[in-house]
Amino acid sequence: MNNHYSDLKNIFIDGEVFDYINLNKSTTMYNKLVNALDKPLKLILFYGKPGTGKTFLLQKIHNDLKQKKRVIFFPRPFFEEKIFIKALYENIFDEASPDFSNYNDFLVLLEKHITSPQQAIPVLIDEAQLYPRELIEKIRLMADSRLLKFLFTVHKTEQEDVLAKDYFQTRIWETIEIDTASEDEIKIYIEKKLLFHNCFGYLNLFNAKHYKLIAKLTGGNLRSINKLMYKLFEILEYYDEHNPSLVKANALHVKYLEMAGISLGLIHA
Incomplete structure (x- = not known):
């Protein structure tokens, strides 16, 4: 069953042609x-x-x-x-x-x-x-x-x-x-991705703590950011379907980012 996290996940599909984000x-x-x-x-x-x-x-x-x-x-x-x-x-x-x-x-x-x-x-x-x-x-x-x-x-x-x-x-x-993206540029990159796809309601999911962790895990690599965000929303998609009480629509617990990082091998548990 498709839910809103499915749509968010698909924004960050990493392929040959990406949305051009004007950092x-x-x-x-x-x-x-x-x-x-x-x-x-x-x-x-x-x-x-x-x-x-x-x-x-x-x-x-x-x-x-x-x-x-x-x-x-x-x-x-x-x-x-x-x-x-x-x-x-x-x-x-x-x-x-x-x-x-x-x-x-x-x-x-x-x-x-x-x-x-x-x-x-x-x-x-x-x-x-x-x-x-x-x-x-x-x-x-x-x-x-x-x-x-x-x-x-x-x-x-x-x-x-x-x-x-x-x-x-x-x-x-x-x-x-060309250098890797800074923490501020990562924030702009993710926000512009969401805005480009009319996902205004999800801009408040992330705060400074999230962006700091994303920068640490990905090193500012745009391809790694796409993979991490895709995995994050895939995890949220699963919980939203099977145990929705664990997922808040207007807040993101940092543990889900950590779970995505572990799944991708960016964090060694």
Whole structure:
């Protein structure tokens, strides 16, 4: 049986496409990226820890800019040069690609349509850390042609600082890093999610103590916040159906957040 906690739970389903929540951090990053794409830069590096909202921003930038000019977004990695070139051609010309023997043949054709560096086509590449080194090198050479400009988006992890990889570091003209969400931004994120879905009546469920715990458990990682909130409302959904006297509609006992954290392995009981 569906109840109101089922609807709240579904707001935080973590999938490929998320509601874009306009945090101050997101706005700053958005403006930095758009400004960088407007500059005559060949290669831009956008990086941060997984779950910081990088893909959200790329999707929004792509959706906004494509209304004004040609811009390409590759959300998933390529592993072969020919397939990458084929995808570039088909996104640029909206037709089936001929069989190019190498990237130089593609650039010769593209040069006939792009006559100045100001017309260089932006290409947004997500998950660039998964691309083979050889293909990254070919992309760098394509950027040297000034016919295309590339924005690499990569994960920065605890085990490996992506900036230490020389094949990202060399020839990068600008680097932009996105941080995890602060406690205040977590509060704004959750409140805006609820407001966006017209769940005004549930804004008072959370107080400063809840947000402090959410920040501690998730480290400000948006993906982890979504998972924690989904699990929280799943637990409340269960109690509301089987023992509703234990759940108050206008207050949230911190134990339910702790239960969600334990279930996700964020708390070791």
